[in-house]
Amino acid sequence: MAALRQLKAWSxxxxxDLARLARDRGRNLPASTLGSALTRPTLPSMDIVVAIAEACELPPEEVAEWVRLRRQLAQLEVEAETAAARATPAKADLVTPYLLPSGPTSFVGRRAELSRAGxxxxxxxxxxxxxxxTGPAGVGKTTLAVRLAQLAVEHFADGQLFADLRGPHPQSGVSWHVLGVFLRTLGVSSHSVPAALEDRINLYRSLLAQRSVLIVLDxxxxGRDVQELIVSGPRTATVVTSRSVLPGLDGFRVPLRLLSEAExxxxxxxxxxxxxxxxxxPSAFQIVNRCARLPLAVWIAGARLAARPDMPLSALARALADEHRKLDELTVGDVAVxxxxxxxxxxxxxxxxxxxxxxxxxxxxxFAPWALAALMDSSPADATKLLDDLVELHLLLVHYTDNAAPRYQMHDLVATFARDKAAQILRPVQTERARLRMLGGALGLACAAGIRINTDFDEVPFAAPPWSFSAHTRDAVLDDPLAWFKDEYGFLKTLAExxxxxxxxxxxxxxxALAPFMQLSGYFDDWxxxxxxxxxxxxxxPIGAGLRRNLGELSTIVxxxxxxxRHYRAAIAMLDPADEARLASTSAGLAYLCRLQSRYAEAEELFGRAIDLADAAGNDNCLIYATTGLGVTLMEQGRRDEATTVFEESLRRSEAIGYLPGQAQAWRCLxxxxxxxxxxxxAERNYRNAERISLSLGDQLTATHARCWLGDVLVKQGRxxxxxxxxxxSLWIYRAAANRWGEAAALHCLAEAQLSAGRPDLAKRRAQVAVAIWTEVHSPYWLASAKTTLSxxxxxLKPV
Known part of the structure; x- marks a missing residue:
């Protein structure tokens, strides 16, 4: 102690000043703690020794010497106690211990937990x-334990023991030190406390075996330290608090959540x-939410306001809004988040x-484990092990999706702390490379998932992602590609932005790469x-062309x-003439658009070009899409036999390669x-086949294209x-998806249904809306059909 005081005087x-310098080095020790440590006769903790040595700006080798000296002195203390214990046999004149600390003057919430645990x-x-x-740092574990013990104290007539297992302990171990304290508290003289851990445990358990004592281990x-301090007597009980889940410990578990906003x-x-x-x-609500409803943080904010009665709540709310200052603001006296x-x-x-x-x-x-795997350049299995370890220590939360996939989450204040640590530990180039790996991993997985859900889109036109998972890892992660997209969509969207x-x-x-899933899910605004x-x-x-091509598809849908x-032609202009695969898919999209507008000559020419390009590029999906589109063009011109042959060929090709969207489209056209x-x-059989396949893909809009016409033929069959x-x-789904063409189709079929039911007035109103929509979107073929129904x-309705 004298040496530390001399070092402080020398500095x-x-x-x-020492507290500020220690805080700059990541050691949050208030000035009052440092001051009291240098005035006590007992050996200060290792944290205080290191903090003072570093704050005095000693070189690393001298700091290490102070650490060695402190360990040596601690060991001498242990040896002295051991020698004294060996010299004197154990003897106890038992006393009643009352070691519980005072609890908070006010206690909020936790009623259910108190009731069950009590x-x-x-x-x-x-x-x-x-x-x-159990629970994360600052969630109120100690406060609940003390409150619980205070409420149960009358049931334990022989006293209460309390120990903070986190305090500074000699190298001989936590339980060895705590058992010494407990035995002396129970009346065993210092010279009679056994030296060996096993002897201490046996004496401790023997003394408490028939006594009614409550033990609180904070x-x-x-788990091993706790097991050595638990007494199995019928009249004793133990309350344990931990930031870890302590999986090997038996007992009634009370996992603590954050406070509700009201609490x-x-x-x-x-x-x-x-x-x-x-x-x-309003400012009070901002404060508790910027404290992330963590009890310790809320208590500190309240204590600061209580100490300054004139301080506006809005001032503290503004200070807590600054993420860089938040943790520094959440400090009062010796207590800090x-x-x-x-x-x-x-x-x-x-x-x-x-x-x-x-x-x-x-x-x-x-986020999912693969994100951390990419950040750390490791495997998802290794990342999952790390994440689960952090969950056990309550630094992360975990929940499971409907697909039983784990999703991890970091508490707001823990994330703020981690960002501060990252700024100190990781070099900017490390952070940049890690984020690039995460983006590359996401890109590779999204491309592979898009291909596997069998949509009409190309693989993303990007030659080499900056980093990617192995094929084996991709297969494992994408066991169910559609479910993966559903779970990861929010993460991928935010990452890209x-x-x-x-x-x-x-x-x-x-x-x-997100476009296939956005199309299936109807996320048109995000698209x-x-x-x-x-x-x-x-x-x-190529990526600019891909963006334009996707916007062409979206504009066609709406x-x-x-x-x-405009988008399709811009995409074609951007593409290299040798890029046959992407020219094929873009030409097919433009052809489909021309067919919708009854520009049949252009549509036939573009579909034919797309078929040739797709065949040359080996792009079977696009080849089938373009072939079916050509068949629809023929059908709308009244060339039904030719169209039937084309549709049957599309169905055969689609079934041969397992291309489900192609099968659904071919069945619908048939x-x-x-x-x-x-x-x-x-017709009913074919439509039902188309609907079933589209629903299996999660594509409700395409399924509705078949279901709408299914409704029409059911009416025509007398049902x-x-x-x-x-x-x-079908009309409801089309309107929800803002699909005007589909809305007109459903109204047209409903008009026909009302005519069949002898209600021409209702048929007229529905046909009029269908005519208006198909006029607006310029779809001549279907406009002509709706006009016939209206007529x-x-x-x-004419009087007879």
């Missing part, structure tokens, strides 16, 4: 009563008064600390927003035909041929009620 620094502690006839309270880190606000009211909160209620999280972080392995720093780069609500400005090519490539943003960053080249044609020929039984119900459902309805 010429005040305790406040019942366990006080239940009669249980041989081992252990309550394990901040347990290892957090109630805590602030108890500390500063309800009137003050009511006057600035940063220091609380730091204790957990310091106990992590180097790899776990690195994982925490890398996870701070993720800006989404949750975040990185578009810094690395535009791969980020825009990821946006292109437009993301592609428009990406075009601002990448306006040419019936904006002029915009669709249904149209049967319908036009009046073979409604065959009017069933048919009208199917048509009404028939008007004819029937």
């Amino acid at each position: 010429g620094r005040s305790f406040r 019942h366990i502690l006080t239940a009669e006839g249980r041989s081992a009563r252990t309550v394990l309270i 901040n347990a880190a290892a 957090a606000l109630e805590m602030v009211k108890c500390m500063i008064g309800e009137d003050r909160v009511s006057r600035e209620q 940063r220091a609380s999280i730091e204790l957990t972080y310091a106990a992590l392995s180097r790899q776990q600390q690195e994982a925490m720093c890398h996870l701070a780069q993720i800006n989404t609500v949750d 975040d990185m578009l400005s810094s690395v535009p090519l791969p980020a825009a490539g990821l946006i292109v 437009l927003h993301l592609h428009t943003c990406a075009m601002g960053a990448v306006a040419s080249g 019936d904006d035909y002029p915009a669709a044609e 249904g149209q041929i049967s319908r036009l020929r009046g073979d409604y039984v065959a 009017a009620v069933e048919g009208r119900r199917v048509l009404a459902e 028939r309805a008007q004819e029937r």
Whole structure:
């Protein structure tokens, strides 16, 4: 102690200066703690010794010498106690211990936890009563444990023992030291405390075997230490708190959640008064939410406000809005959120600390193991092990999707802490490379998933992602590609948007790769927003052409035909003439658009070109899509036999390669041929086949294209009620998807159904809307059909 005081005097620094310098080095030790440590006769903790040595700016080798000296002195203390214990046999004149610390003056929430845990502690006839309270740093584990013990104290007439297992202990171990304290508290003289751990355990358990004692073990880190301190007597009970889940420990578990908004606000009211909160209620809500409803953070905020009655709540709310200052603001006296999280972080392995720093780069609500694997250049299996370790230490939360896939999440204040640590530990180039790996991994997985869900889109036009998983890993991750897209969509969308400005090519490539899933899921607003943003960053080249091609597809779906044609022609102009595969798919999209507008000569020419290009490129999906499109062009011109041959060829090719979208489209078109020929039984069978396949792909909109015409043929078979119900459902889906062409088709079929039911007035109203829509979107073939239906309805309304 004298040497440390001399070192402090030599440095010429005040305790406040030393505390500030220690905080700059990541050690949050208030000036009061440092000052009191240098005035006590006992050996200071290792943290304090290192903090003072570093703050005095000693070179690393001298700091290491102070560490060695402190360990040596600690060992001498242990040896002295051991020698004394060996000289004197154990003897105890038992006393009643009352070691519980004082609890908080106000206690908010946790009623259910208190009730359940209290019942366990006080239940009669249980041989081992252990309550394990777990949760992240600052969630209120110690407060709940002390409150629980205070409420149960009358059931334990022989006293209460309490120990903080996180405190500074000699190298001989936590339980050895705590057992010494407990034995002396129970009346065993210092000279009679056994030296060996096993002897201490046996004496401790023998003394408490028939006594009614409540034991509270706070901040347990290892299950073994706890097991050595638990007594199995019928009248004892133990409460354990830990940041780890301690999987090997038996007992009633009480996992603590964050406070609700109402509970957090109630805590602030108890500390500063309800009137003050009511006057600035919006600011009070901001404070508790910027504290992420973590009890320790809310308590610190309340304590700061209580210490400064004139401080506006809005001032603290503004200070907490600054992510760079938030953890520094959440400090009062010797209590700090940063220091609380730091204790957990310091106990992590180097790899776990690195994982925490890398996870701070993720800006989404949750993430999957593959994201950390990419950040750390490891495998998903290794990443999952790291993530589960961090979950056990309550640094991460985990939940499971409907597909039983794990999603991990970092608490807001832990994420803020991790970002600060990342800035200290990771060099900017390390962070940049890690994020690029994550983007590359996402791009590779999204491309592979898009191909596997069998849509009409090309593989993303990007030659080499900046980093990618092995084929084996991709197969494992993408076991169910559609489910993977559903789980990852929010993560992928945010990642692409975040990185578009810094690395535009791969980020825009990821946006292109998301189009198949956005089409299947009907995320048309996102489709437009993301592609428009990406075009601002990448306006040419293969990715620019891919963006334009996808926007052409989207504009066609939402019936904006002029915009669709501009996008398709711009994409064709950007592509290299030798890029046959992408020229084929873009030409097929433009051909489809021309067919919708009854520009049949152009459509035939473009579909023919797309078929030749796709065949040369070996792009079977596009070949089938273009072939079916050519068949529809022939059908709409009345060339039904030629069209039937083309559709049957498309179906054969699709079944041969397992291309489900092609099969669905071919069955739907064969249904149209049967319908036009009046073979409604065959038409129903074909439409149902098309609907079934599209639904298996998760493509509700394409399934509705078949279901709409299914409703029409049901009506034509005399099943009017069933048919009208199917048509009404189709109309609802089309309107929800903003698909104007489909809306007109459903209304047209409903008009025909009303005519069949003898209700020409209703038929007229529906036909009029169909005519208006097909006029608006310029679809001559179907406009002519709707006009015919409208004319028939008007004819029937004429007086006889």
